[in-house]
Amino acid sequence: MxxxxxxxxxxxxxxxxxGDEASREAVLIDPVDTELDLYLRLLSxxxxRLVAALDTHVHADHITALGALRERTACTTMVGFAGEVDCASEGLEEGKIIRVGGIAIDVLYTPGHTDDSFCFLVQDGATRYLFSGDTLLIRGTGRTDFQNGDPAQLYASLHRKLLLLPDDTWVYPAHDYKGWTVSTIGExxxxNPRLEPATEAAFIELMNNLDLPNPKMMDVAVPANRACGRQAEGRG
Amino acid sequence: MxxxxxxxxxxxxxxxxxGDEASREAVLIDPVDTELDLYLRLLSxxxxRLVAALDTHVHADHITALGALRERTACTTMVGFAGEVDCASEGLEEGKIIRVGGIAIDVLYTPGHTDDSFCFLVQDGATRYLFSGDTLLIRGTGRTDFQNGDPAQLYASLHRKLLLLPDDTWVYPAHDYKGWTVSTIGExxxxNPRLEPATEAAFIELMNNLDLPNPKMMDVAVPANRACGRQAEGRG
Structure with missing residues (x-):
């Protein structure tokens, strides 16, 4: 792979x-609209050949390239609740398996950061990759204070789902703000300080008192992403 | 590894x-002074345990963390021409092998971007990693118009050394400005447009007409890096 x-x-x-080496089919996870030309260049x-583009959730900090990629490549686009994102081809749901050539992408429903948050698990030989969105970050987690976030749900998604994966599973998050690129479940x-609270109640207390500013693009990005990347006065 | x-x-x-999993010995390549605390945190x-820190060359665009890392961890520090960098413990030279626990780092002399440019080649099982500094970038190369850069030398370093490595060798460069993280020799x-010119003369012509602005930190970074990261009115 x-x-x-x-x-x-x-x-x-x-x-x-x-990308699948045999069939040459490919998928993009969490593409950003400003990088469209770079993705098309790299694919070429x-x-x-891009057959699918997935978002782990409706992002609040950047505009998705899903709509633009579908226009340019005719790929399938998938997000959590397709009913709320009118241009997504398909919705995601727990247990779904997305096939891209010989690659099987297991879909895990992991609400908490948002109620439409999913993670993707891919196995390549003996190597497991978790694309963890904003659910699990390197030494952090997504916040839970907007877009139907819920710290109790995030606690369950982490402790009763992601952390049950084998310790050597690679963790590839949707963001890192300190320049780190990868981690593992064991690491x-x-x-991870957000995994330290010993009880759900202590985790909820921690998450409810983070007092973070809103993402600077939130008012633009969330509505635009519900339209697959089309802004009100954009290219749509 | x-x-x-x-x-x-x-x-x-x-x-x-x-890092070597058995001995827990580690090495940093091209560390940046502003990230010192993050490196120490990740090592911990x-x-x-950090035993060595290497620069692929004297950088013009950021200040090295070599001096600070040596102070904090007592690691060995190595750069190309140790005689010109008075606080480096050791110099680098073609054919040298740096051992960090069970990791063997082959040193390749690859002048051209600067006259003190080196690459590091590491083999882990069947996997080869080239840490290519500014000699070979993803879809580019370092420039050759300052710090004793020389396009003819760069042409030789690329075509008579790096491109002779197997096609599946991973290429990990010192920079990327478009957000790409890795490539291979075959790719x-x-x-790579800089590898297209069919003759040395055409490559020299290309490199001599790039007309690039100087890096914004050049006047500070080059003297500071010759002092292993200590600025005139800095922590030295």
């Missing part, structure tokens, strides 16, 4: 390109 | 942490 991590600097977003240079169990 | 890629956003620098969290041979 071909795997490439790509960084969008304005929102510190990581986008992932996965690697001789890959996060040992070092 | 543990390998981590770390990104410093101001100068778009990639720093690499390599991964239970690694660069196929796609």
């Amino acid at each position: 071909i795997i490439r991590q790509l960084f969008e600097r304005e929102s510190s977003t990581y986008t992932y390109l996965l 240079e690697l001789d890959l 996060e169990k040992r070092t | 543990i390998i981590r890629q770390l990104f410093e956003r101001e100068s778009s620098t990639y720093t690499y942490l390599l 969290e991964l239970d690694l 660069e041979k196929r796609t």
